[in-house]
Amino acid sequence: MRKHLKRILIFIMVLAMVVPAVTAITNRAQASQQGSTKVANEDVVISSLSTKAPKYIFLFIGDGMSYPQIQAASYYLGTMKSNGGVETQDLEFMNFPVAGTAKTFDSTSFCPDSASTATSIATGYKTYSGTINMDTTLTIPYETISEKLKQQKGYKIGVISSVNLNHATPAAFYAHQASRNNYYEIGIEMVESGFDYFAGGALLKPTGNSGNEKDLYKVAEASGYKVIKTQEEAEKLTAKDGKAIVIAETLADSSAMSYDLDAAEGEWRLADYVEKGIEVLDNNTGFFMMVESGKIDWACHANDAAATIQDTIAFGKAVDTAIDFYKKHPNDTLILVTGDHETGGLTIGFAGTKYDTFMTNLANQKISYAKFDSDYITRYKKYDTKFETVLSDIKANFGLMPSYDKDASKNPTLVLTDYEYHKLLDAYNMTMNGIKQLTQEEKLLYGSYEPLTVTITHILNNKSGIDFTSYSHTGVPVPVFAIGNGQDMFEGYYDNTDIFKRLAQLTAVK
Numbered sequence: 001m002r003k004h005l006k007r008i009l010i011f012i013m014v015l016a017m018v019v020p021a022v023t024a025i026t027n028r029a030q031a032s033q034q035g036s037t038k039v040a041n042e043d044v045v046i047s048s049l050s051t052k053a054p055k056y057i058f059l060f061i062g063d064g065m066s067y068p069q070i071q072a073a074s075y076y077l078g079t080m081k082s083n084g085g086v087e088t089q090d091l092e093f094m095n096f097p098v099a100g101t102a103k104t105f106d107s108t109s110f111c112p113d114s115a116s117t118a119t120s121i122a123t124g125y126k127t128y129s130g131t132i133n134m135d136t137t138l139t140i141p142y143e144t145i146s147e148k149l150k151q152q153k154g155y156k157i158g159v160i161s162s163v164n165l166n167h168a169t170p171a172a173f174y175a176h177q178a179s180r181n182n183y184y185e186i187g188i189e190m191v192e193s194g195f196d197y198f199a200g201g202a203l204l205k206p207t208g209n210s211g212n213e214k215d216l217y218k219v220a221e222a223s224g225y226k227v228i229k230t231q232e233e234a235e236k237l238t239a240k241d242g243k244a245i246v247i248a249e250t251l252a253d254s255s256a257m258s259y260d261l262d263a264a265e266g267e268w269r270l271a272d273y274v275e276k277g278i279e280v281l282d283n284n285t286g287f288f289m290m291v292e293s294g295k296i297d298w299a300c301h302a303n304d305a306a307a308t309i310q311d312t313i314a315f316g317k318a319v320d321t322a323i324d325f326y327k328k329h330p331n332d333t334l335i336l337v338t339g340d341h342e343t344g345g346l347t348i349g350f351a352g353t354k355y356d357t358f359m360t361n362l363a364n365q366k367i368s369y370a371k372f373d374s375d376y377i378t379r380y381k382k383y384d385t386k387f388e389t390v391l392s393d394i395k396a397n398f399g400l401m402p403s404y405d406k407d408a409s410k411n412p413t414l415v416l417t418d419y420e421y422h423k424l425l426d427a428y429n430m431t432m433n434g435i436k437q438l439t440q441e442e443k444l445l446y447g448s449y450e451p452l453t454v455t456i457t458h459i460l461n462n463k464s465g466i467d468f469t470s471y472s473h474t475g476v477p478v479p480v481f482a483i484g485n486g487q488d489m490f491e492g493y494y495d496n497t498d499i500f501k502r503l504a505q506l507t508a509v510k
Protein backbone atom coordinates (compact mmCIF):
# COMPACT_ATOMS: atom_id res chain seq x y z
CA MET A 1 0.00 0.00 0.00
CA ARG A 2 2.78 2.40 1.04
CA LYS A 3 4.78 1.53 -2.07
CA HIS A 4 1.74 2.20 -4.21
CA LEU A 5 1.26 5.62 -2.63
CA LYS A 6 4.93 6.43 -3.20
CA ARG A 7 4.59 5.60 -6.89
CA ILE A 8 1.56 7.88 -7.24
CA LEU A 9 3.46 10.63 -5.48
CA ILE A 10 6.42 10.30 -7.83
CA PHE A 11 4.06 10.36 -10.79
CA ILE A 12 2.42 13.57 -9.52
CA MET A 13 5.83 15.17 -8.93
CA VAL A 14 7.00 14.35 -12.44
CA LEU A 15 3.73 15.68 -13.85
CA ALA A 16 4.14 18.87 -11.82
CA MET A 17 7.59 19.33 -13.36
CA VAL A 18 6.58 18.56 -16.92
CA VAL A 19 3.26 20.44 -17.19
CA PRO A 20 4.60 23.94 -16.38
CA ALA A 21 7.55 23.40 -18.74
CA VAL A 22 5.21 22.47 -21.59
CA THR A 23 2.92 25.38 -20.78
CA ALA A 24 5.87 27.76 -20.71
CA ILE A 25 7.03 26.55 -24.11
CA THR A 26 3.52 26.95 -25.56
CA ASN A 27 3.20 30.40 -24.03
CA ARG A 28 6.57 31.41 -25.38
CA ALA A 29 5.63 30.28 -28.86
CA GLN A 30 2.35 32.16 -28.64
CA ALA A 31 4.05 35.28 -27.33
CA SER A 32 6.55 35.17 -30.18
CA GLN A 33 3.78 34.77 -32.74
CA GLN A 34 1.75 37.64 -31.41
CA GLY A 35 4.73 40.00 -31.21
CA SER A 36 3.00 42.36 -33.62
CA THR A 37 2.41 45.30 -31.33
CA LYS A 38 4.27 48.57 -31.45
CA VAL A 39 6.38 48.16 -28.32
CA ALA A 40 6.75 44.44 -28.64
CA ASN A 41 7.97 43.34 -32.03
CA GLU A 42 11.64 44.40 -31.79
CA ASP A 43 12.51 42.61 -28.60
CA VAL A 44 9.98 39.93 -27.81
CA VAL A 45 11.94 36.99 -29.17
CA ILE A 46 15.22 37.96 -27.56
CA SER A 47 13.68 38.56 -24.16
CA SER A 48 11.78 35.27 -24.28
CA LEU A 49 15.00 33.36 -24.76
CA SER A 50 16.87 35.22 -22.05
CA THR A 51 17.59 33.00 -19.06
CA LYS A 52 19.12 35.38 -16.54
CA ALA A 53 16.97 37.31 -14.08
CA PRO A 54 15.75 40.77 -15.05
CA LYS A 55 18.00 43.42 -13.53
CA TYR A 56 15.48 46.20 -13.77
CA ILE A 57 11.95 45.47 -12.59
CA PHE A 58 9.05 47.90 -12.75
CA LEU A 59 5.78 46.99 -11.03
CA PHE A 60 3.03 49.47 -11.84
CA ILE A 61 -0.17 49.20 -9.80
CA GLY A 62 -3.27 51.17 -10.70
CA ASP A 63 -5.22 51.21 -7.45
CA GLY A 64 -8.86 50.38 -8.17
CA MET A 65 -7.94 49.85 -11.83
CA SER A 66 -9.23 46.90 -13.80
CA TYR A 67 -10.46 46.35 -17.35
CA PRO A 68 -13.27 48.98 -17.24
CA GLN A 69 -10.97 51.81 -16.10
CA ILE A 70 -8.36 50.97 -18.74
CA GLN A 71 -10.82 50.48 -21.57
CA ALA A 72 -12.77 53.62 -20.65
CA ALA A 73 -9.53 55.61 -20.94
CA SER A 74 -8.86 54.09 -24.36
CA TYR A 75 -12.40 54.78 -25.61
CA TYR A 76 -12.29 58.30 -24.21
CA LEU A 77 -9.02 59.10 -26.00
CA GLY A 78 -10.24 57.55 -29.25
CA THR A 79 -13.59 59.25 -29.26
CA MET A 80 -11.99 62.61 -28.42
CA LYS A 81 -9.49 62.22 -31.26
CA SER A 82 -12.21 61.31 -33.77
CA ASN A 83 -14.67 63.94 -32.49
CA GLY A 84 -17.23 61.48 -31.18
CA GLY A 85 -16.45 58.51 -33.45
CA VAL A 86 -16.24 54.88 -32.39
CA GLU A 87 -12.47 54.80 -32.17
CA THR A 88 -10.00 53.59 -29.57
CA GLN A 89 -6.63 54.93 -28.64
CA ASP A 90 -4.87 52.40 -26.47
CA LEU A 91 -2.53 53.27 -23.65
CA GLU A 92 0.86 51.92 -24.69
CA PHE A 93 0.90 49.20 -22.02
CA MET A 94 -2.30 47.71 -23.47
CA ASN A 95 -0.12 46.57 -26.39
CA PHE A 96 2.39 44.65 -24.28
CA PRO A 97 3.05 41.19 -25.77
CA VAL A 98 1.76 39.33 -22.71
CA ALA A 99 -1.47 39.87 -20.77
CA GLY A 100 -2.69 37.71 -17.92
CA THR A 101 -5.56 38.01 -15.45
CA ALA A 102 -5.31 37.93 -11.66
CA LYS A 103 -8.03 37.08 -9.13
CA THR A 104 -8.10 39.52 -6.24
CA PHE A 105 -10.17 38.05 -3.35
CA ASP A 106 -8.64 38.09 0.13
CA SER A 107 -9.16 36.28 3.46
CA THR A 108 -12.04 38.61 4.34
CA SER A 109 -13.93 39.11 1.13
CA PHE A 110 -14.37 38.64 -2.60
CA CYS A 111 -14.31 42.47 -2.65
CA PRO A 112 -10.90 42.97 -1.06
CA ASP A 113 -9.03 46.09 0.05
CA SER A 114 -5.67 47.53 -0.97
CA ALA A 115 -3.79 46.33 2.12
CA SER A 116 -4.53 42.64 1.59
CA THR A 117 -4.23 42.70 -2.20
CA ALA A 118 -0.89 44.53 -2.09
CA THR A 119 0.21 41.97 0.55
CA SER A 120 -0.63 39.19 -1.93
CA ILE A 121 1.29 40.89 -4.74
CA ALA A 122 4.28 41.76 -2.53
CA THR A 123 4.54 38.51 -0.53
CA GLY A 124 2.45 35.77 -2.15
CA TYR A 125 0.10 35.37 0.83
CA LYS A 126 -3.59 36.08 1.34
CA THR A 127 -4.56 37.99 4.46
CA TYR A 128 -7.41 40.06 5.92
CA SER A 129 -8.62 43.31 4.42
CA GLY A 130 -6.84 46.11 6.29
CA THR A 131 -3.76 44.04 7.13
CA ILE A 132 -0.32 44.70 5.70
CA ASN A 133 2.11 41.79 5.30
CA MET A 134 0.97 39.91 8.43
CA ASP A 135 -0.70 36.49 8.54
CA THR A 136 -4.33 36.01 9.66
CA THR A 137 -3.26 35.48 13.28
CA LEU A 138 -1.73 38.96 12.97
CA THR A 139 1.49 37.67 14.53
CA ILE A 140 3.68 36.42 11.67
CA PRO A 141 5.18 39.03 9.33
CA TYR A 142 5.78 38.22 5.66
CA GLU A 143 8.91 39.35 3.85
CA THR A 144 8.22 41.35 0.68
CA ILE A 145 9.67 40.93 -2.81
CA SER A 146 11.33 44.35 -2.49
CA GLU A 147 12.97 43.43 0.84
CA LYS A 148 14.20 40.15 -0.66
CA LEU A 149 15.61 41.85 -3.76
CA LYS A 150 17.41 44.40 -1.64
CA GLN A 151 18.83 41.94 0.90
CA GLN A 152 19.61 38.98 -1.34
CA LYS A 153 20.55 40.69 -4.59
CA GLY A 154 21.56 44.20 -3.62
CA TYR A 155 18.99 45.84 -5.88
CA LYS A 156 18.16 49.46 -5.26
CA ILE A 157 14.50 49.93 -4.39
CA GLY A 158 12.07 52.70 -5.31
CA VAL A 159 8.51 53.16 -4.04
CA ILE A 160 6.36 55.82 -5.70
CA SER A 161 2.72 56.66 -5.06
CA SER A 162 0.40 59.48 -6.05
CA VAL A 163 -1.19 59.09 -2.61
CA ASN A 164 0.48 59.07 0.82
CA LEU A 165 3.75 57.15 1.02
CA ASN A 166 2.50 55.37 4.17
CA HIS A 167 -0.84 54.47 2.55
CA ALA A 168 -1.69 50.76 2.12
CA THR A 169 -0.26 49.98 -1.33
CA PRO A 170 3.20 51.57 -0.96
CA ALA A 171 3.34 50.33 2.67
CA ALA A 172 2.89 46.74 1.50
CA PHE A 173 6.35 46.85 -0.07
CA TYR A 174 8.20 47.74 3.15
CA ALA A 175 5.90 47.51 6.23
CA HIS A 176 4.36 44.74 8.36
CA GLN A 177 1.38 45.88 10.39
CA ALA A 178 -1.84 44.33 11.67
CA SER A 179 -3.65 47.51 10.60
CA ARG A 180 -3.14 49.75 7.60
CA ASN A 181 -4.16 52.63 9.88
CA ASN A 182 -0.93 52.38 11.94
CA TYR A 183 0.40 55.25 9.84
CA TYR A 184 3.14 56.33 12.22
CA GLU A 185 4.48 52.79 12.71
CA ILE A 186 4.34 52.30 8.94
CA GLY A 187 6.31 55.53 8.52
CA ILE A 188 8.95 54.25 10.94
CA GLU A 189 9.21 51.02 8.93
CA MET A 190 9.55 53.08 5.77
CA VAL A 191 12.63 54.80 7.19
CA GLU A 192 14.01 51.52 8.57
CA SER A 193 13.61 49.79 5.19
CA GLY A 194 16.66 51.65 3.92
CA PHE A 195 15.04 51.69 0.47
CA ASP A 196 16.59 54.17 -1.88
CA TYR A 197 13.87 56.36 -3.36
CA PHE A 198 10.42 57.24 -2.05
CA ALA A 199 8.34 59.77 -3.95
CA GLY A 200 4.78 61.04 -4.09
CA GLY A 201 2.18 62.24 -1.60
CA ALA A 202 2.97 63.33 1.96
CA LEU A 203 3.10 61.02 4.99
CA LEU A 204 -0.10 60.75 7.01
CA LYS A 205 0.19 61.34 10.79
CA PRO A 206 3.90 62.30 10.64
CA THR A 207 3.84 63.02 14.39
CA GLY A 208 1.63 60.05 15.31
CA ASN A 209 -1.97 59.91 16.53
CA SER A 210 -1.11 61.97 19.60
CA GLY A 211 0.85 64.54 17.60
CA ASN A 212 3.67 64.15 20.12
CA GLU A 213 5.88 61.57 18.39
CA LYS A 214 9.14 62.58 16.71
CA ASP A 215 8.37 63.90 13.22
CA LEU A 216 8.81 61.12 10.66
CA TYR A 217 10.68 63.41 8.29
CA LYS A 218 13.20 64.21 11.07
CA VAL A 219 13.50 60.49 11.85
CA ALA A 220 14.22 59.95 8.15
CA GLU A 221 16.87 62.68 8.04
CA ALA A 222 18.54 61.25 11.14
CA SER A 223 18.73 57.91 9.27
CA GLY A 224 20.51 59.48 6.33
CA TYR A 225 17.61 60.27 4.03
CA LYS A 226 17.54 63.48 2.04
CA VAL A 227 14.00 64.81 2.52
CA ILE A 228 12.74 67.02 -0.29
CA LYS A 229 9.49 68.97 -0.27
CA THR A 230 9.83 71.34 -3.22
CA GLN A 231 9.75 70.59 -6.92
CA GLU A 232 12.83 72.75 -7.51
CA GLU A 233 14.88 70.56 -5.15
CA ALA A 234 13.34 67.41 -6.62
CA GLU A 235 14.49 68.44 -10.08
CA LYS A 236 18.06 68.81 -8.77
CA LEU A 237 18.14 65.42 -7.00
CA THR A 238 20.83 63.04 -8.31
CA ALA A 239 22.02 59.55 -7.43
CA LYS A 240 24.92 61.18 -5.53
CA ASP A 241 22.46 62.50 -2.94
CA GLY A 242 21.92 58.94 -1.69
CA LYS A 243 18.64 57.76 -0.17
CA ALA A 244 15.82 60.24 -0.75
CA ILE A 245 12.22 60.94 0.18
CA VAL A 246 10.55 63.31 -2.26
CA ILE A 247 7.17 64.80 -1.31
CA ALA A 248 5.06 66.59 -3.92
CA GLU A 249 5.14 70.35 -3.39
CA THR A 250 1.44 70.76 -4.20
CA LEU A 251 -0.69 68.57 -1.97
CA ALA A 252 -4.39 68.05 -2.64
CA ASP A 253 -7.09 66.08 -0.81
CA SER A 254 -5.77 64.03 2.13
CA SER A 255 -2.22 65.32 1.45
CA ALA A 256 -1.99 63.26 -1.75
CA MET A 257 -0.75 64.48 -5.12
CA SER A 258 -3.25 66.42 -7.25
CA TYR A 259 -5.67 64.60 -9.50
CA ASP A 260 -4.21 64.86 -12.96
CA LEU A 261 -7.35 66.79 -13.92
CA ASP A 262 -6.48 69.42 -11.28
CA ALA A 263 -2.69 69.59 -11.66
CA ALA A 264 -1.33 73.01 -12.59
CA GLU A 265 0.77 73.68 -15.68
CA GLY A 266 4.33 72.51 -14.95
CA GLU A 267 3.34 70.60 -11.80
CA TRP A 268 5.11 67.21 -11.58
CA ARG A 269 2.90 64.28 -12.54
CA LEU A 270 3.39 60.60 -11.77
CA ALA A 271 5.56 60.22 -14.91
CA ASP A 272 8.01 62.87 -13.64
CA TYR A 273 8.53 60.99 -10.36
CA VAL A 274 9.15 57.78 -12.31
CA GLU A 275 11.64 59.51 -14.60
CA LYS A 276 13.54 60.92 -11.60
CA GLY A 277 13.34 57.48 -9.97
CA ILE A 278 14.99 55.83 -12.95
CA GLU A 279 17.70 58.48 -12.89
CA VAL A 280 18.57 57.95 -9.22
CA LEU A 281 18.08 54.16 -9.04
CA ASP A 282 19.90 53.17 -12.23
CA ASN A 283 22.95 51.05 -11.38
CA ASN A 284 24.75 47.96 -12.62
CA THR A 285 23.40 45.55 -10.00
CA GLY A 286 19.74 46.32 -10.63
CA PHE A 287 16.65 48.00 -9.22
CA PHE A 288 13.03 47.30 -8.37
CA MET A 289 10.52 50.09 -8.64
CA MET A 290 6.88 49.94 -7.49
CA VAL A 291 4.72 52.74 -8.83
CA GLU A 292 1.17 53.21 -7.58
CA SER A 293 -1.49 55.46 -9.05
CA GLY A 294 -3.67 55.67 -5.95
CA LYS A 295 -6.32 58.15 -7.00
CA ILE A 296 -7.83 56.04 -9.78
CA ASP A 297 -9.29 54.28 -6.74
CA TRP A 298 -10.29 57.43 -4.90
CA ALA A 299 -12.08 58.83 -7.96
CA CYS A 300 -13.91 55.53 -8.48
CA HIS A 301 -15.03 55.46 -4.84
CA ALA A 302 -16.55 58.90 -5.51
CA ASN A 303 -17.99 57.73 -8.87
CA ASP A 304 -16.06 60.47 -10.71
CA ALA A 305 -15.50 58.96 -14.17
CA ALA A 306 -13.66 61.93 -15.68
CA ALA A 307 -11.08 62.10 -12.87
CA THR A 308 -10.66 58.31 -13.06
CA ILE A 309 -10.03 58.39 -16.79
CA GLN A 310 -7.54 61.27 -16.56
CA ASP A 311 -5.59 59.58 -13.76
CA THR A 312 -5.55 56.32 -15.75
CA ILE A 313 -4.15 58.21 -18.74
CA ALA A 314 -1.51 59.82 -16.48
CA PHE A 315 -0.70 56.33 -15.14
CA GLY A 316 -0.21 55.20 -18.76
CA LYS A 317 2.23 58.06 -19.31
CA ALA A 318 4.17 56.99 -16.21
CA VAL A 319 4.43 53.49 -17.72
CA ASP A 320 5.65 55.09 -20.99
CA THR A 321 8.64 56.44 -19.06
CA ALA A 322 9.55 52.88 -18.09
CA ILE A 323 8.99 51.71 -21.68
CA ASP A 324 11.60 54.23 -22.85
CA PHE A 325 14.02 52.69 -20.34
CA TYR A 326 13.07 49.17 -21.46
CA LYS A 327 13.85 50.04 -25.08
CA LYS A 328 17.41 50.85 -24.02
CA HIS A 329 17.77 47.67 -21.90
CA PRO A 330 15.35 45.15 -23.47
CA ASN A 331 17.14 42.02 -22.21
CA ASP A 332 17.51 43.22 -18.64
CA THR A 333 14.17 44.89 -18.01
CA LEU A 334 10.76 43.57 -16.96
CA ILE A 335 7.71 45.83 -16.77
CA LEU A 336 4.51 44.61 -15.12
CA VAL A 337 1.33 46.69 -15.13
CA THR A 338 -1.60 45.59 -13.00
CA GLY A 339 -4.32 46.73 -10.62
CA ASP A 340 -4.87 45.64 -7.02
CA HIS A 341 -8.67 45.37 -7.35
CA GLU A 342 -11.50 47.10 -9.16
CA THR A 343 -13.27 50.03 -7.51
CA GLY A 344 -16.76 51.39 -8.05
CA GLY A 345 -18.13 48.71 -10.34
CA LEU A 346 -17.44 51.04 -13.23
CA THR A 347 -18.89 49.98 -16.53
CA ILE A 348 -19.17 51.23 -20.07
CA GLY A 349 -22.88 51.32 -20.87
CA PHE A 350 -25.86 52.72 -18.97
CA ALA A 351 -29.53 51.70 -18.78
CA GLY A 352 -30.64 55.16 -19.88
CA THR A 353 -28.45 55.36 -23.00
CA LYS A 354 -28.82 51.72 -24.16
CA TYR A 355 -26.14 51.02 -26.78
CA ASP A 356 -24.98 54.61 -27.05
CA THR A 357 -22.12 56.34 -25.29
CA PHE A 358 -21.28 60.03 -25.43
CA MET A 359 -17.82 59.97 -23.88
CA THR A 360 -16.81 63.36 -25.27
CA ASN A 361 -19.28 64.79 -22.71
CA LEU A 362 -16.72 63.94 -20.02
CA ALA A 363 -14.30 66.48 -21.51
CA ASN A 364 -16.62 69.18 -20.11
CA GLN A 365 -15.56 68.26 -16.60
CA LYS A 366 -12.76 70.68 -15.71
CA ILE A 367 -12.05 69.70 -12.09
CA SER A 368 -12.27 66.62 -9.88
CA TYR A 369 -15.10 66.02 -7.43
CA ALA A 370 -12.59 66.69 -4.63
CA LYS A 371 -11.66 70.12 -5.95
CA PHE A 372 -15.33 70.98 -6.50
CA ASP A 373 -15.92 70.08 -2.84
CA SER A 374 -13.02 72.18 -1.57
CA ASP A 375 -13.35 75.17 -3.91
CA TYR A 376 -17.12 75.43 -4.37
CA ILE A 377 -19.19 73.44 -1.87
CA THR A 378 -17.36 74.98 1.09
CA ARG A 379 -18.23 78.43 -0.26
CA TYR A 380 -21.87 77.51 -0.97
CA LYS A 381 -22.35 76.43 2.63
CA LYS A 382 -20.65 79.53 4.00
CA TYR A 383 -22.56 82.04 1.87
CA ASP A 384 -25.81 80.09 1.46
CA THR A 385 -25.43 80.30 -2.34
CA LYS A 386 -28.62 80.24 -4.45
CA PHE A 387 -29.36 77.25 -6.71
CA GLU A 388 -29.28 79.46 -9.83
CA THR A 389 -25.68 80.50 -9.08
CA VAL A 390 -24.74 76.88 -8.38
CA LEU A 391 -26.21 75.90 -11.75
CA SER A 392 -23.92 78.34 -13.55
CA ASP A 393 -20.87 76.88 -11.72
CA ILE A 394 -22.05 73.40 -12.73
CA LYS A 395 -22.25 74.52 -16.36
CA ALA A 396 -18.74 76.04 -16.20
CA ASN A 397 -17.13 73.02 -14.51
CA PHE A 398 -19.14 70.06 -15.83
CA GLY A 399 -20.93 71.33 -18.95
CA LEU A 400 -24.41 70.37 -17.67
CA MET A 401 -27.15 72.97 -18.19
CA PRO A 402 -30.89 73.39 -17.67
CA SER A 403 -33.25 73.34 -20.67
CA TYR A 404 -33.77 77.11 -20.49
CA ASP A 405 -30.02 77.84 -20.83
CA LYS A 406 -29.10 79.96 -23.88
CA ASP A 407 -26.66 77.27 -25.07
CA ALA A 408 -29.08 74.35 -24.59
CA SER A 409 -29.97 73.86 -28.26
CA LYS A 410 -26.26 73.65 -29.21
CA ASN A 411 -25.51 70.96 -26.57
CA PRO A 412 -28.47 68.54 -26.54
CA THR A 413 -26.58 65.70 -24.79
CA LEU A 414 -25.67 67.99 -21.87
CA VAL A 415 -29.15 69.41 -21.19
CA LEU A 416 -30.65 68.32 -17.88
CA THR A 417 -33.96 66.48 -18.22
CA ASP A 418 -36.72 67.28 -15.72
CA TYR A 419 -35.81 64.11 -13.83
CA GLU A 420 -32.13 65.09 -13.65
CA TYR A 421 -32.89 68.72 -12.77
CA HIS A 422 -34.98 67.65 -9.78
CA LYS A 423 -32.39 65.10 -8.68
CA LEU A 424 -29.83 67.90 -8.68
CA LEU A 425 -32.14 70.23 -6.77
CA ASP A 426 -32.79 67.56 -4.12
CA ALA A 427 -29.05 66.96 -3.80
CA TYR A 428 -28.40 70.70 -3.53
CA ASN A 429 -30.91 70.88 -0.67
CA MET A 430 -29.28 67.88 1.03
CA THR A 431 -25.84 69.48 0.79
CA MET A 432 -27.03 72.87 2.00
CA ASN A 433 -28.98 71.41 4.94
CA GLY A 434 -26.02 69.29 6.04
CA ILE A 435 -25.94 65.50 6.02
CA LYS A 436 -28.06 63.93 8.76
CA GLN A 437 -29.09 60.33 9.16
CA LEU A 438 -29.37 59.04 5.60
CA THR A 439 -32.30 56.92 4.45
CA GLN A 440 -31.58 53.77 2.46
CA GLU A 441 -32.43 55.61 -0.73
CA GLU A 442 -30.10 58.51 0.15
CA LYS A 443 -27.28 56.10 0.97
CA LEU A 444 -27.61 54.56 -2.48
CA LEU A 445 -27.81 57.97 -4.12
CA TYR A 446 -24.92 59.68 -2.36
CA GLY A 447 -22.76 57.09 -0.59
CA SER A 448 -20.72 59.06 1.94
CA TYR A 449 -20.09 61.91 -0.49
CA GLU A 450 -21.37 65.49 -0.81
CA PRO A 451 -24.86 64.89 -2.24
CA LEU A 452 -24.58 67.74 -4.75
CA THR A 453 -21.12 66.81 -6.06
CA VAL A 454 -21.78 63.08 -6.42
CA THR A 455 -25.10 63.82 -8.13
CA ILE A 456 -23.36 66.08 -10.65
CA THR A 457 -20.83 63.37 -11.56
CA HIS A 458 -23.56 60.69 -11.64
CA ILE A 459 -25.57 62.75 -14.12
CA LEU A 460 -22.54 63.56 -16.28
CA ASN A 461 -21.40 59.89 -16.21
CA ASN A 462 -24.84 58.67 -17.23
CA LYS A 463 -25.19 61.25 -19.98
CA SER A 464 -21.83 59.91 -21.24
CA GLY A 465 -23.08 56.29 -21.17
CA ILE A 466 -21.03 55.37 -18.07
CA ASP A 467 -22.26 54.00 -14.75
CA PHE A 468 -21.01 52.77 -11.37
CA THR A 469 -22.62 50.12 -9.17
CA SER A 470 -20.76 50.77 -5.91
CA TYR A 471 -18.90 53.31 -3.77
CA SER A 472 -16.56 50.50 -2.68
CA HIS A 473 -14.30 47.84 -4.18
CA THR A 474 -15.68 45.00 -6.29
CA GLY A 475 -14.68 41.40 -6.93
CA VAL A 476 -13.82 41.46 -10.64
CA PRO A 477 -10.31 40.32 -11.61
CA VAL A 478 -7.54 42.61 -12.83
CA PRO A 479 -5.29 42.42 -15.89
CA VAL A 480 -1.53 41.86 -15.64
CA PHE A 481 0.34 43.24 -18.64
CA ALA A 482 3.97 42.22 -19.09
CA ILE A 483 6.87 43.07 -21.35
CA GLY A 484 10.55 42.19 -21.22
CA ASN A 485 12.70 39.58 -19.55
CA GLY A 486 10.36 37.01 -17.99
CA GLN A 487 7.18 38.32 -19.62
CA ASP A 488 5.90 34.81 -20.49
CA MET A 489 5.63 33.91 -16.80
CA PHE A 490 2.64 36.23 -16.57
CA GLU A 491 0.35 34.54 -19.11
CA GLY A 492 -2.84 32.90 -17.88
CA TYR A 493 -5.68 33.30 -15.38
CA TYR A 494 -4.17 33.04 -11.94
CA ASP A 495 -4.27 34.29 -8.38
CA ASN A 496 -2.75 37.64 -7.37
CA THR A 497 -0.39 35.74 -5.04
CA ASP A 498 1.14 34.22 -8.19
CA ILE A 499 2.46 37.63 -9.20
CA PHE A 500 4.84 37.43 -6.23
CA LYS A 501 5.56 33.73 -6.79
CA ARG A 502 6.46 34.26 -10.43
CA LEU A 503 8.59 37.30 -9.64
CA ALA A 504 10.40 35.38 -6.90
CA GLN A 505 10.99 32.42 -9.22
CA LEU A 506 12.23 34.69 -11.98
CA THR A 507 14.66 36.56 -9.73
CA ALA A 508 15.62 33.39 -7.80
CA VAL A 509 15.09 34.95 -4.38
CA LYS A 510 14.39 32.73 -1.37
Ligand SMILES: [Zn+2]
Pocket residue numbers: 064114297298301343473
Ligand atom coordinates in the same frame (compact mmCIF):
# COMPACT_ATOMS: atom_id res chain seq x y z
ZN1 LIG B 1 -10.17 51.96 -2.37
